[in-house]
Amino acid sequence: MKHCKPCGDNKKLCAFGKDKYTKDGLYHICRNCRGKEVSIRYKLNPERHKRRANEWNKANPGAGARRYKENPDKFKAKQRKRVDTLRRATPQRVDRSDHRRVINFLKGLAEKCTRIIKKQYCVDHIIPLDHKDVSGLNVPWDMQVISLVENSIKAKKFDGTYQNRFGEDRDGYT
């Protein structure tokens, strides 16, 4: 167990990210608090964030491809898990062709948003499909178009409501 100051909780060690500069090799605050800290910092200075991300990408060309090469099985397993989750979350009795049509419409909308707003947009499941407490359905009425940044902050969080409005107070910077 390790204490996290911001949330005031004692948490399991796996709740902390790695940090090679500390004595115990773990970051001083938990992943949850770290996530909040990062999103607040982003909000304060998105340009700096983007610049640093760009610099990192330039300094580490092909990092994603390299990581894939180092451990292709891990990536393939992840992909399989995603396909499996989607399959399990899709009800047997929905009309698949109708389903497809609405999903394609939403995908097109996301592409349009990306083009017009010049920010990456994607289709998101409002209620996450593989949350520990709930499982959303892979159906059109559990889908929305949001920006990629908003989606990565929302990730698999669930606020207990059908709207699952994670990140709403973050409007204006996504």
Ligand SMILES: [Zn+2]
């Ligand atoms: Zn914490």
